[in-house]
Amino acid sequence: MLSKKTKYGLKALSYLARQEGNTPVQVGEIASNENIPQKFLESILLTLRKSGCLGSKKGKHGGYYLIKKPSDIIMADVMRVLEGPIALVPCVSLNFYEKCDDCPDEISCSVHKLMIQVRDSTLNVFRNTTLADVSKTSKDMDLIK
Amino acid sequence: MLSKKTKYGLKALSYLARQEGNTPVQVGEIASNENIPQKFLESILLTLRKSGCLGSKKGKHGGYYLIKKPSDIIMADVMRVLEGPIALVPCVSLNFYEKCDDCPDEISCSVHKLMIQVRDSTLNVFRNTTLADVSKTSKDMDLIK
DNA sequence: ATTATTCCTATCGATTTAATAGGAAATACA
DNA sequence: TGTATTTCCTATTAAATCGATAGGAATAAT
Numbered sequence: 018m019l020s021k022k023t024k025y026g027l028k029a030l031s032y033l034a035r036q037e038g039n040t041p042v043q044v045g046e047i048a049s050n051e052n053i054p055q056k057f058l059e060s061i062l063l064t065l066r067k068s069g070c071l072g073s074k075k076g077k078h079g080g081y082y083l084i085k086k087p088s089d090i091i092m093a094d095v096m097r098v099l100e101g102p103i104a105l106v107p108c109v110s111l112n113f114y115e116k117c118d119d120c121p122d123e124i125s126c127s128v129h130k131l132m133i134q135v136r137d138s139t140l141n142v143f144r145n146t147t148l149a150d151v152s153k154t155s156k157d158m159d160l161i162k
Numbered sequence: 163m164l165s166k167k168t169k170y171g172l173k174a175l176s177y178l179a180r181q182e183g184n185t186p187v188q189v190g191e192i193a194s195n196e197n198i199p200q201k202f203l204e205s206i207l208l209t210l211r212k213s214g215c216l217g218s219k220k221g222k223h224g225g226y227y228l229i230k231k232p233s234d235i236i237m238a239d240v241m242r243v244l245e246g247p248i249a250l251v252p253c254v255s256l257n258f259y260e261k262c263d264d265c266p267d268e269i270s271c272s273v274h275k276l277m278i279q280v281r282d283s284t285l286n287v288f289r290n291t292t293l294a295d296v297s298k299t300s301k302d303m304d305l306i307k
Numbered sequence: 308a309t310t311a312t313t314c315c316t317a318t319c320g321a322t323t324t325a326a327t328a329g330g331a332a333a334t335a336c337a
Numbered sequence: 338t339g340t341a342t343t344t345c346c347t348a349t350t351a352a353a354t355c356g357a358t359a360g361g362a363a364t365a366a367t
Contacts, residue, residue, distance in 0.1 A: 019250040021325060024273055028264075031272040043343070052264035057326055063345065076334025077342045092276065105164040119173075119197035127176040127296045128169055131237065134291070138283040146279070151272045166356060188312070202357055208314065221365025222311045 023099040025053045026061045027151070030070070030095065034087040034152035041073070041080030061099075068098040087149035096143055103143060104136040111136075168244040170198045171206045172296065175215070175240065179232040179297035186218070186225030206244075213243040232294035241288055248288060249281040256281075 028051045033042060044062060048055040062081050065071045072084040083090070096103055097112055107115035108123060109132045120126045173196045178187060189207060193200040207226050210216045217229040228235070241248055242257055252260035253268060254277045265271045 018247070018252075019277070020323095024251065027273045027276070028271075041343095045343090052266075054326060056328080059344080060326090060346095066344095073344065074334080075332075075342095075344045078335065079333085079343045081344090102163070106169065107163075119169075121197075126173075127298070128172045131172070131287075131291060131296050132164070134287045135284055138287050139280055142276075142279045142283050146276060151276050153272070165354095186312095190312090199357060201359080204313075205315095205357090211313095218313065219365085220311095220313045220363075223366065224312045224364080226313090 020100060021057075022061055023096070025051070025058055026065060026099040027095070028053065029058060029062060029081075030065070030083075030090070030148055031152040033071075033081065033083050034090075034148050036082075039082050041078065041082050043080040047081075065095075065098060070095060070098060083148075087152055088147050090148035091144060092146040092148070092151065093140060093143035095148070103139055104132065106132045109133045109136050111140075165245060166202075167206055168241070170196070170203055171210060171244040172240070173198065174203060174207060174226075175210070175228075175235070175293055176297040178216075178226065178228050179235075179293050181227075184227050186223065186227050188225040192226075210240075210243060215240060215243060228293075232297055233292050235293035236289060237291040237293070237296065238285060238288035240293070248284055249277065251277045254278045254281050256285075 029047050032047050032051055036042060044059050045055055047053070047062075048058045062071060062073070066073050066081065069084075070090070071081050073079070073081050093103065102110040102113040104110035104113070106117070106128065107113060108117045108120065108126075108129060117123070117126075120129070123129055174192050177192050177196055181187060189204050190200055192198070192207075193203045207216060207218070211218050211226065214229075215235070216226050218224065218226050238248065247255040247258040249255035249258070251262070251273065252258060253262045253265065253271075253274060262268070262271075265274070268274055
């Protein structure tokens with residue numbers, strides 16, 4: 018299951034991607050528009066900024082803004098920052114690998130093989146989706162038709 | 163992330179699938195061979211039995227056994243019993259649907275659309291994999307070559 | 308009877324999650 | 338210069354979940 022943190026983070030990024038210019042948007046505005054507790058969102062945007070997904074400006078008229086084009090922001094990267102490993106078990110994680118306590122032999126572990134398949138299929142989605150895809154509203158989709 | 167419960171449950175099912183006959187196998191045997199805490203495994207096998215994935219026999223010489231051919235046991239079903247929803251958010255779950263508190267409009271929610279894609283790709287794996295596939299050891303794989 | 312096993316309920320400690328609190332640091336602007 | 342505004346940072350909390358254990362009832366074989 019996705020944590021609220023991840024869900025809120027994605028919605029906030031999507032909100033920023035839907036902005037016209039690149040002027041900073043305040044946490045309060047995002048929070049109220051997306052129904053996210055403001056203080057919680059504050060901490061989430063902070064981690065996104067620290068990981069290089071966002072820029073920020075302090076003080077009056079400050080806020081957060083994207084530092085890359087939405088079409089250059091890969092969801093796999095965002096997901097790893099917000100949610101951590103994409104794999105369902107650490108022993109098949111590409112970026113957060115850990116050996117299992119209970120498995121003497123990884124190669125012959127039945128769970129292992131299955132989880133590699135799941136990881137790859139999930140990764141296939143996240144690697145081929147950008148924030149630009151995610152942030153398209155249904156109104157945008159109508160216009161495309 | 164996969165819970166230990168699910169991981170242990172999968173390993174236990176796989177162990178049973180690798181048995182020759184269909185005579186009951188005791189929890190203790192599975193637990194020691196798969197490095198699973200026995201009491202914990204007891205409760206896991208109980209839920210698998212209650213959900214119809216396993217049969218059991220009480221008393222001396224009792225134990226657990228598969229009631230279907232491994233090739234008829236679909237991983238999607240097993241995963242739902244052990245782990246619950248396959249979807250990453252309840253609002254895209256086929257079997258455990260729940261509305262989000264924070265989304266006024268599901269259709270236009272950006273997270274929603276992404277999560278449907280992930281669900282479908284994961285489901286594609288779990289629906290097309292049976293316990294027979296999972297329980298194949300690397301030794302089996304060698305023999306096939 | 309005795310022994311071995313599943314079945315059931317309850318509980319526990321540790322961890323994680325979601326959220327809040329309070330204030331420091333920085334910035335805009337009057 | 339000073340005040341309002343906003344991000345930044347640390348700490349804390351309440352609730353939920355997870356992993357595991359405890360103890361014994363019910364059942365079956367010998």
